[in-house]
């Protein structure tokens with residue numbers, strides 16, 4: 391997100407967004423709200439505004455996609471299962487420990 | 492911080508060790524998974540599980556069903572984890588600020604995580620990506636890691652996470668957001684390719 395304008399300004403911003411603000415400020419404000427946006431916790435008017443921004447700002451669009459991917463990966467984070475020997479050994483150790491304390 | 496959950500009906504006095512066995516049987520896998528995600532490896536996870544259930548065993552007779560059993564165990568495990576870590580290494584936790592995650596270049600903005608067209612399970616078949624995720628989580632300062640693990644990995648609500656960590660929902664969400672931004676940056680900055688077996692450096696163009 392540098393100040394430099396993209397090479398194809400008019401075409402990209404589409405028909406309805408002449409007042410789209412490409413400034414750094416807008417993108418940073420959005421970045422603060424992205425988790426709330428992903429978790430669907432924002433009021434609908436703010437969501438609409440964010441969607442409008444995303445439609446005209448490829449940087450933010452890519453950024454939010456990568457944050458969404460991060461959340462999805464975390465939600466599927468694999469953990470090797472506990473085997474039954476460990477399960478039994480730990481149980482014994484806990485009961486021993488409880489009796490010892 | 493004490494458990495501060497609303498009072499539900501009184502439970503009958505518990506019959507150790509039968510009641511303990513049921514508690515253990517029903518929840519050991521859950522707590523092990525949580526412990527593994529917090530600790531990042533098997534041996535510490537097992538230590539944490541034992542410490543958790545030992546504390547639970549001793550607290551069982553006082554547990555009056557004020558919270559869901561799983562919430563109660565998550566809370567015990569979280570506190571035990573903080574205690575155990577503090578003992579192991581004394582360095583202070585650093586705070587994460589939103590500002591440090593604001594991209595400063597177009598390239599940084601556009602870093603990506605290789606998932607296009609893949610299900611998360613398929614994407615995580617990529618060993619490089621899986622390891623990067625594990626390492627990113629491990630690098631997170633503990634209080635952020637705990638919020639992320641409880642919310643995004645264990646799938647609890649922000650309210651439940653708050654009850655476990657002794658925080659209000661707003662604070663949970665703030666930590667969660669920073670934690671996600673941290674992990675995103677760690678994952679995307681690695682330039683992982685679609686197939687982990689290509690050691691060619693990545694898709695960072």
Ligand SMILES: [Zn+2]
Pocket residue numbers: 416417420443447449450451
């Ligand atoms: Zn933007």
